[in-house]
Amino acid sequence: MIQLLQKQDFEQAASIVALAYPGMNIQTTEEKIKFVERLTVEQEEQNGINYFGNFNETGELLGIYRLNDFECNVNGKFQRVFGIGMVAVHLLHKKEKIAFQLLSHFHQYxxxxxxxxxxxxxxxxxxxxKMGYGYGPMKYEYKIKPDALIANGDKGLVQFLSPNDEEAIVTLYNDYALQNHGMIKRTWTERRYIKNAATNYVGVVENDELIGALAFTLHPVKDSHFLHQHMVVHEWIWSKPNAYKQLASWLSSQQDQVDRIIFRTNDSSFLYALTNPLNDSNHLIPSLYHEVATAGVGLMYRITNIGLFVHEMNFQNLNRPDEYTRLLLEINDTFLKEQNGLYEFIYNGELWSATKVLDSNERANMKIGIHDLSSWWMGCVSLKDLCKYGEVTINNIDSNLLDGWFMPNTSPICFTSF
Structure with a gap:
């Protein structure tokens, strides 16, 4: 049975998480008490966070997950999106489909x-x-020298920010999120980081308005002396290009104290804002490509209600067919079986609609898995590329046309961890 955790369940939850994620360092009694306090606060606050647990017949907790209730920019429009995190299974109950049951509950909820x-x-x-999640955007980790940034802005306008500037930072952040597909509005957890000064913030103020902000921490270089340090940039947002330039110039001026600036971004175009993008690996990729960043896949997306997604998104800001259009899509979703099957997509001259077809002898215009559909509709990969690798088959329709109708023009970016 899966249900919302109550206060009396948090001690069991802490024990499960401690063994599932030893890197979280909640092994001692004191650490477990602190973690239980954290769970209690997060569960009780009106913050979009809820913990669910899988219990057996005797009331023993077998596994948990954290549900995050977000507002996410999906192609220019904020929509309610769920994120699942802290999926943990009791060490004595592995391979009993506990995680399967937790994910199934999450999808149904x-x-x-x-x-x-x-x-x-x-x-x-x-x-x-395998559970229907498609790959999200790539993230690139740059390790650049400070003087690699183009320093043609006025760094004298950069000033330190404090927890008292929380609302200004949140306003700037949410405005930035509104302009960038994939961004999630500032969360309760992130607000707490600002209030607790978990990072250092600098910003640019123009006419009493915050137009740029950058969060960073300084870290000593491993196995080196105490004057040798890197700067990790955790967040960099701006509403005007001159704010970016001013913050970039300020970063560039740190070269006497900072060896490398570590910046992680979903934006592949950041390369073109650098005079020297090389990292510290000294690695060449044949025949002669210099390593500038390491890349990784992380955030993944899944559509849980195809018809509702089409209705809410309506593929706004994208191309439209010139006339009434009807398409048949065969969507493979074996994990969420009520979504598996054939769908009729209709454009009536104004709106798209998607309806599941119970019985049809017609040949589908496309066959696609829910994982690839989710990645495609979030702008992470084009249908043309999926067809190129044989992951999708299409019939009597041009993939370029479908990309223009259904694929966001930009890949998503996301700063939010959960």
């Missing part, structure tokens, strides 16, 4: 709440791909 899109950070991407 999303459908019950009319949430058409969910997301997660995978411990193993292939595991969740």
């Amino acid at each position: 999303a459908r019950q709440e009319n949430v058409a899109l969910v997301s997660l950070y995978p411990f193993n991407p292939s595991f969740y791909r």
